Amino acid sequence: MFWLKVLEITSLYTILVLGIYLMTGLTGLFSLGQGGFVSIGAYTAAIAFVRFGFPFPLALVAAVAMGAVLGLLIGIPTLRLRRDYFLLVTFGFGEMIRAALLYLSQLTGGAMGMAGMPRRAGLPLILVSIAVITFITYSLKRSRFGRKCVAIRDDELAASIMGVNVFAQKIMVFVISSAITAYGGALYAFNILFIEPNLFNWLESGKLIIITFVGGLNSIAGVIAASAIYYSFGEFFRFIDVWRDVLLALVVILVIIFRPGGLFQGLELLPRRLKAQRKVR
Amino acid sequence: MTDVLRLEGISKRFGGVVAVEEFSLTQGRDAITGIIGPNGAGKTTVFNLATGVYPLDSGRVFFGDREITRLPPHRRTDLGIARTFQNIRLFRNLDVLDNLKVAHDMKVRYTLWEEMLRLPRVRREERKIHEQALHYLDYLQLTRYAEARPANLPYGIQRRLELARALMTEPRLLLLDEPAAGLNPQEVRTLMDTIRKVREDHRLSVIVVEHHMELIMNICSHIHVLDFGKKIAEGRPEEIKKNEAVLQAYLGDEG
Numbered sequence: 001m002f003w004l005k006v007l008e009i010t011s012l013y014t015i016l017v018l019g020i021y022l023m024t025g026l027t028g029l030f031s032l033g034q035g036g037f038v039s040i041g042a043y044t045a046a047i048a049f050v051r052f053g054f055p056f057p058l059a060l061v062a063a064v065a066m067g068a069v070l071g072l073l074i075g076i077p078t079l080r081l082r083r084d085y086f087l088l089v090t091f092g093f094g095e096m097i098r099a100a101l102l103y104l105s106q107l108t109g110g111a112m113g114m115a116g117m118p119r120r121a122g123l124p125l126i127l128v129s130i131a132v133i134t135f136i137t138y139s140l141k142r143s144r145f146g147r148k149c150v151a152i153r154d155d156e157l158a159a160s161i162m163g164v165n166v167f168a169q170k171i172m173v174f175v176i177s178s179a180i181t182a183y184g185g186a187l188y189a190f191n192i193l194f195i196e197p198n199l200f201n202w203l204e205s206g207k208l209i210i211i212t213f214v215g216g217l218n219s220i221a222g223v224i225a226a227s228a229i230y231y232s233f234g235e236f237f238r239f240i241d242v243w244r245d246v247l248l249a250l251v252v253i254l255v256i257i258f259r260p261g262g263l264f265q266g267l268e269l270l271p272r273r274l275k276a277q278r279k280v281r
Numbered sequence: 282m283t284d285v286l287r288l289e290g291i292s293k294r295f296g297g298v299v300a301v302e303e304f305s306l307t308q309g310r311d312a313i314t315g316i317i318g319p320n321g322a323g324k325t326t327v328f329n330l331a332t333g334v335y336p337l338d339s340g341r342v343f344f345g346d347r348e349i350t351r352l353p354p355h356r357r358t359d360l361g362i363a364r365t366f367q368n369i370r371l372f373r374n375l376d377v378l379d380n381l382k383v384a385h386d387m388k389v390r391y392t393l394w395e396e397m398l399r400l401p402r403v404r405r406e407e408r409k410i411h412e413q414a415l416h417y418l419d420y421l422q423l424t425r426y427a428e429a430r431p432a433n434l435p436y437g438i439q440r441r442l443e444l445a446r447a448l449m450t451e452p453r454l455l456l457l458d459e460p461a462a463g464l465n466p467q468e469v470r471t472l473m474d475t476i477r478k479v480r481e482d483h484r485l486s487v488i489v490v491e492h493h494m495e496l497i498m499n500i501c502s503h504i505h506v507l508d509f510g511k512k513i514a515e516g517r518p519e520e521i522k523k524n525e526a527v528l529q530a531y532l533g534d535e536g
Contacts, residue, residue: 139399143407144391147383151372158370161332163358163387163450172393218374 004123010231011126012188017227018133018220019181020208025217026146027173028153029083033074033090034208035200036097037067037178041185042195046114047107049190056120060186067182071175079170094202101197113196114189121190129187130224133180138220138268140176149173150218214255216262221269226262283310284345285454285486286362291330291340293323300326302510303340306488308454313480313487315497317521318507319530324490325367327507328456332364333357344454359387363452365443367459367490371431377442378427381414384449417445420482421475437468441475448479454486455479461493469493473500498522506530 016038023029045063048054054062078089101108108114140146148169151159160166189195207230215226230248237244255263286308293301301323308314316324329335331342333354342350344360352360363384372380389410391403418424421441431439440460447455457476461469473496480487491497497504498518506514506521508530514521521527 136397139397139403143396143399143403144382144386144389145393145396147375147379148386150374150379151383154372154374155370157334157354158366158372159383160354161334161358161364162384162446163355164383165353165355 006232006235008123008126008191009235010228011123011130012184012191013231014130014224014227015126015133015184015187016181017208017211017215017223018130018137019177019184020212021137021177021220021223022140022149023173023177024209024212025220025223026141026149026153027170028217029079029170029173030087030209031090031174031177032087032202032205032209033092033094033097034177034181035202035205036090036094037070037181038185038188038200038204039097039101039195039197040070041067041182042189042199043101043108043114043185044182045186046117046189046195050114050116051107056118056190059190060183063186064179064183067185068175068179070182071178072171074178075171075174079174080167090205091202094200094205098197098201108197111197113194115194117190117193119190119193121187126187126191129183133183134220134224141220145169145172210252214252214262216264216266218266219262219264219268221267222262222264225264284308284343285310286331286488287343288327288331289341289343291327291342292338293326293330293335294338299510301330301507304507304510304512305340306505308486308488310486311480311484312503313476313489313501315501315504315518316488316490316507317492317494317497317504321509322507323510324507325458326510328364328458328488328490331456332362355387358450358452361451361453362456363447363450363454364456365440365447365458365460367462369431369436369439369443371439371442371446373430373432375431376427377418377423377429377431377434378411378414380431380442381417381446381449382410384446385410385413385451388451414449417448420448421445436463437465440464440472444475444479448483452483452485454488457487457489457491459491459493460489461491461496469496472496476500 020034023031041063044066045059048059048062049056074093078086102110148164151162151164152166152169156166211226211230212223216222234244284307288304288306290303290305291301292303304327316327318324330337333352337350341348344362349357349360372383375383389406391406395403418427421444423438423442423445426434426438431442461472464472476487477500479485489497489501501518504516504518504521505512506527513526513530514524
C-alpha cells in the first residue's frame with residue numbers, strides 16, 4: 001500500500017517535470033510560475049467537477065484548456081523580454097495565483113482548501129498519461145519543433161536568421177508546457193483529494209527546474225529518471241526531515257560539477273537508438 | 282526587377298556612435314559584390330541592417346520589388362536572404378545534420394498536431410529534409426561530419442558548415458561575413474572556388490564582407506569601401522586598387 005502511494009505521488013510529479021521539459025530542457029526558458037499552473041489545473045478541474053457538476057473527463061479538458069489559455073496570456077507580453085525578465089514575471093504570476101486562490105474563497109474555499117473530489121485519478125490513468133505525454137514530447141523533440149527549440153536555446157539571433165520565428169515558437173512551447181502542467185495539477189486534485197493554495201509555491205517550480213538539469217537537458221529519459229528518484233526518495237526518507245534537502249543540494253552540486261550535461265547527457269532510452277548512441281560516444 | 286537587393290540610404294547609430302551613414306547599394310541578380318573597410322567601419326552592421334537584426338534609423342531596404350524595411354529576420358530569410366556570421370554561430374547542441382535541418386524548417390509542411398502524433402506526413406517530410414541536408418553536406422564535402430557536434434570540428438570545416446546551413450534556406454541572396462577569417466592560404470583558395478561554384482550552381486547573388494584583399498579582388502565584380510560608416514569609394518576592383526581615398530583610409534601610408 002505504501003509502495004503504491006509512493007509510486008502514485010512520484011508519477012504525479014513526473015508529469016509535472018515532463019511538463020516543463022520542452023520549455024526548460026529544450027528551449028532553455030526558466031519559469032518560476034509553473035507551480036501556479038499546477039494550482040490552476042488542480043483548481044479548475046476541482047471547481048468544474050464539484051461546483052459545476054462537470055463529468056471527470058470534461059473537468060480534465062477544462063483544466064488543460066485553462067492552462068493553455070493562461071499560458072498564452074502570460075506568454076504574449078513576457079516572451080519578448082529577455083529570459084531573466086521572463087523568469088521574474090513568471091515568479092510573480094505564480095505568487096499571484098496563490099494570492100488569488102486565497103481571496104476567491106467562495107469559489108476556491110480560500111485557505112481552507114478544497115475537498116470533495118472523488119478518487120478518479122488512480123495509478124493506471126497516471127501511468128497512461130505519462131506514456132502519452134512522453135510520446136508527444138519525444139515526437140516533438142525529434143522533429144522540427146525540437147530542432148527549433150534547441151536552436152533558440154543555443155543562439156536566438158542565429159535561429160531567427162535561419163528562419164525560426166523565435167517569439168512564436170516560444171509562445172507555443174510555453175502554452176504546451178503550461179497545458180501539460182495544468183493537466184498534472186488536475187490529476188493531483190483527483191488523486192490526493194485535497195488541495196489548498198499553498199501546495200505549489202515557487203520553490204516547487206524551482207525543484208522542477210533543478211530536476212530537469214540533473215536529469216539532463218537533452219534527455220527525456222534522464223529527466224523522468226531524475227524525477228522518479230528524487231520524489232520517491234523524498235517519500236522514503238521523510239524521517240531525516242530537512243536533511244533531505246541538504247542531501248539533494250549536495251547531489252545537485254556534484255552533478256553540475258562532474259556531469260554538467262546531466263545524469264543522462266543526451267541519451268534517450270530507445271532500443272533502436274542505444275546502439276547508435278554508443279557508437280557516437 | 283533585375284535587382285535582388287537595394288539598400289537606399291540606410292543609417293544606424295548606436296548611442297552617439299554612427300555605425301552606418303546613408304549607405305546605398307544595388308545588388309544585381311548574379312553579381313558578387315564586396316564590402317571592405319577597416320575594422321569598425323560598419324561592414325557587419327550593413328549585414329545586420331539588411332537581415333533585420335536591428336531596426337534602421339533611416340533609409341529603406343528592398344528585396345526584389347518588395348520593401349522589407351520592417352520585416353523581422355525570419356521573414357527575410359523565408360523570402361530568400363541567407364547569411365553566415367563573422368564569429369561562427371552554429372548551434373552547439375545540435376549535430377551537423379540538425380544544424381542544417383533547422384535552416385530548412387520554415388519550408389517543412391506539417392502541422393503541430395501531426396508532429397505531436399508523428400503521423401505519416403511527418404515521417405515523409407522528415408525523410409525529405411534529411412535527404413536535403415545530406416545533399417548539401419555532400420555538395421560541400423562535409424558528409425563524414427554528419428553526426429558530429431560543430432564544436433568538435435576544425436575551424437575551416439565549421440566555416441564551410443555555416444555555408445551549407447545558409448544554402449539550406451534556399452536563398453536568392455547570400456551574405457558572407459568574413460568567410461576567410463581564420464583560414465590558411467590553401468583554404469582561402471578553396472573558399473574562392475567554392476563561392477564561385479555555389480553562385481553558379483544555385484544562381485545566387487552574393488555579397489561578401491572581407492578583409493582578405495586577394496579574395497575580394499579575385500571574386501568580386503564590384504566593391505564598396507566603407508570607412509567610419511560612410512562609403513568612401515565604389516567601383517570595379519581595378520578602380521578600387523587605384524583609388525586615393527581608399528589607399529589612405531584602408532591601406533594606410535604604405536599603399
